[in-house]
Amino acid sequence: MSRTALIVIDMINSYDHPDAEALVPSVRSALPGVRTLLDRAREEGVPDIYVNDNFGRWRSHHDEILRNVLSGPHADLVEPVRPGPESMFVVKARHSIFYQTPLEYLLQQEGVDRVVLCGQVTEQCVLYSALDAHIRRLRVCVPEDAVAHIHPDLAEAALRMMERNMGAEICTAGQVRLR
Amino acid sequence: MSRTALIVIDMINSYDHPDAEALVPSVRSALPGVRTLLDRAREEGVPDIYVNDNFGRWRSHHDEILRNVLSGPHADLVEPVRPGPESMFVVKARHSIFYQTPLEYLLQQEGVDRVVLCGQVTEQCVLYSALDAHIRRLRVCVPEDAVAHIHPDLAEAALRMMERNMGAEICTAGQVRLR
Amino acid sequence: MSRTALIVIDMINSYDHPDAEALVPSVRSALPGVRTLLDRAREEGVPDIYVNDNFGRWRSHHDEILRNVLSGPHADLVEPVRPGPESMFVVKARHSIFYQTPLEYLLQQEGVDRVVLCGQVTEQCVLYSALDAHIRRLRVCVPEDAVAHIHPDLAEAALRMMERNMGAEICTAGQVRLR
Amino acid sequence: MSRTALIVIDMINSYDHPDAEALVPSVRSALPGVRTLLDRAREEGVPDIYVNDNFGRWRSHHDEILRNVLSGPHADLVEPVRPGPESMFVVKARHSIFYQTPLEYLLQQEGVDRVVLCGQVTEQCVLYSALDAHIRRLRVCVPEDAVAHIHPDLAEAALRMMERNMGAEICTAGQVRLR
Numbered sequence: 270m271s272r273t274a275l276i277v278i279d280m281i282n283s284y285d286h287p288d289a290e291a292l293v294p295s296v297r298s299a300l301p302g303v304r305t306l307l308d309r310a311r312e313e314g315v316p317d318i319y320v321n322d323n324f325g326r327w328r329s330h331h332d333e334i335l336r337n338v339l340s341g342p343h344a345d346l347v348e349p350v351r352p353g354p355e356s357m358f359v360v361k362a363r364h365s366i367f368y369q370t371p372l373e374y375l376l377q378q379e380g381v382d383r384v385v386l387c388g389q390v391t392e393q394c395v396l397y398s399a400l401d402a403h404i405r406r407l408r409v410c411v412p413e414d415a416v417a418h419i420h421p422d423l424a425e426a427a428l429r430m431m432e433r434n435m436g437a438e439i440c441t442a443g444q445v446r447l448r
Numbered sequence: 449m450s451r452t453a454l455i456v457i458d459m460i461n462s463y464d465h466p467d468a469e470a471l472v473p474s475v476r477s478a479l480p481g482v483r484t485l486l487d488r489a490r491e492e493g494v495p496d497i498y499v500n501d502n503f504g505r506w507r508s509h510h511d512e513i514l515r516n517v518l519s520g521p522h523a524d525l526v527e528p529v530r531p532g533p534e535s536m537f538v539v540k541a542r543h544s545i546f547y548q549t550p551l552e553y554l555l556q557q558e559g560v561d562r563v564v565l566c567g568q569v570t571e572q573c574v575l576y577s578a579l580d581a582h583i584r585r586l587r588v589c590v591p592e593d594a595v596a597h598i599h600p601d602l603a604e605a606a607l608r609m610m611e612r613n614m615g616a617e618i619c620t621a622g623q624v625r626l627r
Numbered sequence: 628m629s630r631t632a633l634i635v636i637d638m639i640n641s642y643d644h645p646d647a648e649a650l651v652p653s654v655r656s657a658l659p660g661v662r663t664l665l666d667r668a669r670e671e672g673v674p675d676i677y678v679n680d681n682f683g684r685w686r687s688h689h690d691e692i693l694r695n696v697l698s699g700p701h702a703d704l705v706e707p708v709r710p711g712p713e714s715m716f717v718v719k720a721r722h723s724i725f726y727q728t729p730l731e732y733l734l735q736q737e738g739v740d741r742v743v744l745c746g747q748v749t750e751q752c753v754l755y756s757a758l759d760a761h762i763r764r765l766r767v768c769v770p771e772d773a774v775a776h777i778h779p780d781l782a783e784a785a786l787r788m789m790e791r792n793m794g795a796e797i798c799t800a801g802q803v804r805l806r
Numbered sequence: 807m808s809r810t811a812l813i814v815i816d817m818i819n820s821y822d823h824p825d826a827e828a829l830v831p832s833v834r835s836a837l838p839g840v841r842t843l844l845d846r847a848r849e850e851g852v853p854d855i856y857v858n859d860n861f862g863r864w865r866s867h868h869d870e871i872l873r874n875v876l877s878g879p880h881a882d883l884v885e886p887v888r889p890g891p892e893s894m895f896v897v898k899a900r901h902s903i904f905y906q907t908p909l910e911y912l913l914q915q916e917g918v919d920r921v922v923l924c925g926q927v928t929e930q931c932v933l934y935s936a937l938d939a940h941i942r943r944l945r946v947c948v949p950e951d952a953v954a955h956i957h958p959d960l961a962e963a964a965l966r967m968m969e970r971n972m973g974a975e976i977c978t979a980g981q982v983r984l985r
Contacts, residue, residue: 318506325557327497327536327537327538327554332511357506358506359506360539360550361550362550362553362554363550363553363941364937364940364941365937365941368553368941369548369549369550369551369552369553370548370549370550371539371540371541371542371548371549372548373548374541374542374547374548375506375541377764378504392967392971393971396967397937400901400902400934400937403901404900404901404902404905406735420970422963423963423966423967423970426959426960426963426964426967427963427967429960430929430933430960430963430964433957433960434929434930542762543758543761543762544758544762547762556943571788571792572792575788576758579722579723579755579758582722583721583722583723583726585914599791601784602784602787602788602791605780605781605784605785605788606784606788608781609750609754609781609784609785612778612781613750613751676864683915685855685894685895685896685912690869715864716864717864718897718908719908720908720911720912721908721911727906727907727908727909727910727911728906728907728908729897729898729899729900729906729907730906731906732899732900732905732906733864733899736862
């Protein structure tokens with residue numbers, strides 16, 4: 270039996286870093302896709318797991334990170350995709366969602382063998398996380414209208430790498446099979 | 449240059465598990481030792497890092513875990529050693545403080561090469577964490593009056609294993625060198 | 628479906644380290660137990676996997692390590708338990724059989740969910756490996772007449788820790804269920 | 807003080823896999839670059855470490871893998887870059903040179919904080935290894951004339967990702983600073 274989880278990467282974000290200018294329009298385009306995935310996952314009983322940078326705030330917890338971001342200038346990019354009451358939350362310190370995080374353990378515990386990755390950044394965390402999922406023998410699906418990039422050409426190459434070299438399924442948020 | 453961190457293991461605890469009856473008196477004895485270490489660390493500018501089980505509450509954050517525990521029947525075992533405003537907090541899912549947690553990364557970032565371990569359980573998480581610290585080439589110190597056990601004879605064997613086989617320094621909370 | 632592998636820890640050994648004097652008599656006592664397990668595993672089609680320290684010889688391979696040891700003064704402790712033509716071999720650099728080795732990957736590939744641990748040292752590598760297996764949700768069995776120790780009292784405590792705290796099955800080499 | 811190691815990735819290869827046809831001409835172009843790096847490293851006393859797939863041959867050791875490959879139809883692609891008497895050798899089972907291998911431990915032991923990556927495949931193992939090195943805070947250098955690809959456009963994107971997103975230095979085998 271196979272089970273899928275929806276992974277939302279780095280969407281709790283203050284967008285105050287140097288690449289934000291290039292990133293924000295792409296995030297705006299990806300929001301409806303992420304929203305569609307969250308709605309579908311919650312309706313179909315598929316777990317959604319937020320894996321998010323802690324921005325070096327080791328004293329913080331996710332409510333504080335969320336509060337902080339929601340009171341900032343880019344709240345409109347976070348509000349539509351905020352965690353729900355059943356969402357799970359894993360803090361990461363570095364690029365990949367798996368590096369020194371309990372995500373692998375959590376997925377095993379939940380019986381998950383397939384992950385749908387959405388969020389940001391396509392040619393960075395999403396690519397690295399797809400690789401680390403593939404190395405751990407998880408199947409990977411990336412809806413290309415629910416991931417955001419900084420460089421369109423690198424993002425396009427990253428999607429092809431995921432498809433060709435990591436066996437990932439590339440589709441749209443509407444097409445994703447969740448169950 | 450060497451830098452030490454104080455690691456407080458699993459002290460945010462509701463003590464509602466089967467071994468609690470044997471564990472609680474030992475925790476009570478260890479509280480003054482842990483308190484001494486926390487006072488000294490905060491006075492001397494040594495970082496204190498709580499590494500704590502999340503009890504499978506992946507939707508929780510540490511404030512919620514803490515609140516939950518402080519409103520329970522064993523609040524008196526938690527209140528004296530609760531995290532301070534500068535304490536850092538790392539969630540773990542399994543026995544060792546290093547297994548699928550960002551602790552190793554955090555210690556590197558803080559320039560820490562020596563850890564003082566206190567908390568519980570001497571012959572379980574403390575032993576496993578001492579091993580995982582030693583394997584990662586961190587120096588380990590365990591103040592024996594600031595760790596709590598379930599089985600006194602296994603705890604005594606665990607302390608000897610740490611001293612003999614993992615090169616750990618076994619001392620008291622008053623003796624520990626922090627800087 | 629469950630599948631077992633026999634893991635032979637650090638038996639390819641030159642016994643020229645400081646603890647050898649205390650260890651060698653215990654290894655001699657454990658040899659028939661290890662031999663029984665190897666015979667039974669090979670007869671019953673259960674994979675045997677040697678996980679062995681490389682003694683810092685990063686330029687060596689296992690034939691060279693084996694040759695080196697078999698031409699040394701303690702060849703009689705190695706000869707009876709040398710790898711067979713079907714044995715698999717994993718090199719480790721540190722204490723646990725899992726730390727920075729491909730063993731977890733190999734076990735998954737072979738569909739193994741239960742390990743029988745034999746070899747040395749009961750209160751060191753065997754204990755650490757049992758813990759790391761347990762953390763990874765593998766079931767663990769340790770035949771107490773097929774493991775060797777340096778300190779009898781620490782070994783006895785280690786076996787109790789494995790049984791009580793890691794859910795390990797402690798039995799004899801003759802009793803072990805392999806299939 | 808900083809120390810560099812030269813890492814030679816997957817060059818001990820039988821080239822009998824489906825992508826070989828696209829890969830072989832690129833390997834042929836990269837051979838002089840890899841050869842230059844090996845010569846320079848051995849002359850300047852910089853350690854060279856081969857990290858190579860074991861092709862599922864868990865019973866093999868590197869001499870056997872090497873012998874096997876040198877007696878195959880593509881020996882001319884291996885002979886010029888074979889390990890020297892001082893080369894170190896680490897077996898990997900999966901894509902990245904760090905995933906479930908002792909490489910991180912070995913690099914720490916040797917005091918290495920910077921790696922020069924050469925070999926194959928630019929848009930696969932080399933990219934993944936650069937990422938895993940960067941995540942571990944190692945500095946990374948990739949001489950673009952000493953790495954081989956399957957898809958030129960993905961390779962070009964991979965080099966830009968390494969340079970832009972992983973802080974890697976991209977240069978030529980002649981330009982690389984080794985000490």
